[in-house]
Amino acid sequence: MELPKRKFKTSVQLQFASYFAVLTIVLLALLNTYPLRASRDVVFSEKENALMNRASVVSSSLSLLDQMTADNTRQVMGLLDVNDLNRVLVTDNTGAAIYDTVENGEIPKEISGALEGKAVFTSKFDMDAFASGAAVPVRSGGKTIGAVYISEYDTEQASIIVGIQHRLSTISISIALLALVIIFFALRMMTRRITQLADGVRTVQSGDYSFRLKLSGNDELTELGSELNYLTERLETTEAQRRRFVSDASHELKTPLASIRLLSDSIVQDTEMDSATMREFVTDIGTEAERLQRTTEKLLNLSRRDDGIQGDLQRVDLKAAVEGTHRLLAPLAEASRVTIRSELNENCFVRATEDDIYHIVFNLVENAIKYNLATGTVDVKVFREGERCVLTVEDTGIGIPEADMPNIFTRFYRVDKARSREHGGSGLGLSIVHDAVELYGGTVKVESVEPHGSKFTVSFPADDA
Ligand SMILES: Nc1ncnc2c1ncn2[C@@H]1O[C@H](COP(=O)(O)OP(=O)(O)OP(=O)(O)O)[C@@H](O)[C@H]1O
Ligand SMILES: [Mg+2]
Structure with missing residues (x-):
């Protein structure tokens, strides 16, 4: 099966780029809107306080008049400091203008609210200026006798806010560009490493098992x-x-x-x-x-063993297994003039299949006879060593050279091919022993016995159930 060539690269890049882009956009949107809104709201509330206060001052000055006329209103206005305001409008209780600094100006809707006895404030920010207006009633003798409306057009504060906005936009564009550069290099580096990995998998898949990736980093x-x-x-x-x-x-x-x-x-x-x-x-x-x-x-x-355990697991008695193989191997031992001695303890049970235990014991004892000298002996022992059951097979035979010891469990390995062949050996017996022992959590080791001879020790976890 072929790996889809580099298709994943674009999608990983795209995925990461889009996550990063969404995150950047959200952050920049917050950076561009929140501080601006907050400072605008501060200006609004400042303006409300200031304009309302000033409208109240005008209203209370006018409320001292018995009756508001164009003349006395103008006189009162002359005494007040209202020249910086954009517009000052005073109406009677019907909403008709008595005094207006704007000629033929429209009566703003705030006036009707003020005539109903309410203090009304409106403010608007249109990038060029803050246009704010405040209207309050003029009350005298418990009655509303008119209304005052003052408005202001502030370009100074507006230009500060616009300045902040411009600066934020410049910062945002710089951040966006920086983010773009960072994500470009980060993604390039990451996808390059992923591509190397994918190329490696492809190389191995094509059958080049000598291939090794050069590793760097720690992620x-x-x-x-x-x-x-x-x-x-x-x-x-x-x-x-x-x-x-x-x-x-x-x-x-x-x-x-x-x-x-x-x-x-x-x-x-x-x-x-x-x-x-x-x-x-x-x-x-x-x-x-x-x-x-x-x-x-x-x-x-x-080959069957390569597929795992074959057959039913039982509590196999090592002593009985050794006695059984002795009977089978007695003719061979007799023909080779080899004496088998055994010392078999009870209570050595192993959880395994009977067949496998038989193969282990048979192959070891058979070797001990085959590679023995005439009139030699084979000592077989079965005993407990704590939680383990141990089987030792020791012979007085030709021994195994030190150099060959690490290889004797390898399939088809024979120390002396000619001698093994003489006995019909194929070099598979000990590989079977090794694989079977490992399958049941056991160990097998071999050592030389002086003056010559070998000793095989197999140890299994005991099954005491
Ligand atoms: N007890 C022993 N003494 C001396 N050499 C041994 C002994 N057991 C095994 N060997 C050496 O290890 C080799 C591998 O043993 P193994 O049992 O795997 O194969 P084999 O006996 O030659 O053939 P097979 O067991 O398949 O009939 C043998 O050929 C022999 O050279
Ligand atoms: Mg053998």
Whole structure:
């Protein structure tokens, strides 16, 4: 299956760019609106206070008049400091203008509110100026005799606010540009690393298991890269093992098959072969076929084990398992003039399949007989060591050279091919022991015994249930 080539790159970039853009837009919108609104509101409330106060001053000055006329109102106004105001309008209680600093000016709607006895304030900000107006009633003798309206057009405060707004816009544009540059470089760096990872996966997928990513940094992507390297290393080892196994297995099967072929050809071609020779040849064919059968059985055993535990787990008694194999191997021991001695303790139970325990014990004891010297001995012991059950198989045989010890559990490995072959060995017995022991949480080790000989120690977690 092919990985979609680089398609993800754009989408990751797009996703991140859009998150970042949304975040920047929200922040900039807040930066542009909130301070502006707040300062505008401050100006509004300041203006309300100031204008209302001044309107009240005008209103109270006028309320001292018995009756408001154009003349006396003008006189009162002359005494008040109202020249800075944009407009000063005084109406009678019908809303008709008595005094107005704006010629033919319209009567603002605030007046009607003031004539109803309310103090009315309005303010508007239109970027150029704050246009504010305040209207209050003029009361005399408990009656509303008119209304005062004053208005102001302030460009100074407005220009301060507009200045703030301009400065904020400049800051926002700078922030946006900076954010753009940062996101561009950050995304480029990130996508470059993701692309490297994806290229790595593709290279490994194409079968190049020697590929390793060069790692730098200390983040999740580095972790992912190191996981990929670990996976590739595992694949490389597995692949190498697989190749070696196939080549070893075919080689192992090829030799007996070639012998069978040679022997059968000789029988067919030699029409005058005497019956004794023919019997000898046929016996040899049988021996080779038996070797083939044993090898294929062991290969099957190993390949089945690769798939996990096969069969039912039971409480297997190590003592009984050893006694059973002794009976089977007694003829071989007798033929090799090897004595088997055993010291088997009770109460050594292991949770495993009977078959696997049998294979472990059989292969170890068989080796101890096969690689022994005539009149040698094999000591088999089963005992408890705390929470573990231990099986030791010790022989007085030819021993294993130190250099070969790390390899003897490898499939098809034989120290002395010729000697092993003599016994029909294929170099698979100890791999079966090793794999089976590991499957049940056990360990197996080998050591030399002086003057010569070997000792295999297998230890399992005890099953005391
Ligand atoms: N007790 C032992 N003493 C000396 N050498 C041993 C002993 N056990 C194993 N070896 C060496 O380790 C090699 C691997 O053993 P293993 O049991 O895997 O294979 P094998 O006996 O040759 O063949 P198979 O067990 O498949 O019939 C043997 O070929 C032998 O050289
Ligand atoms: Mg063996």
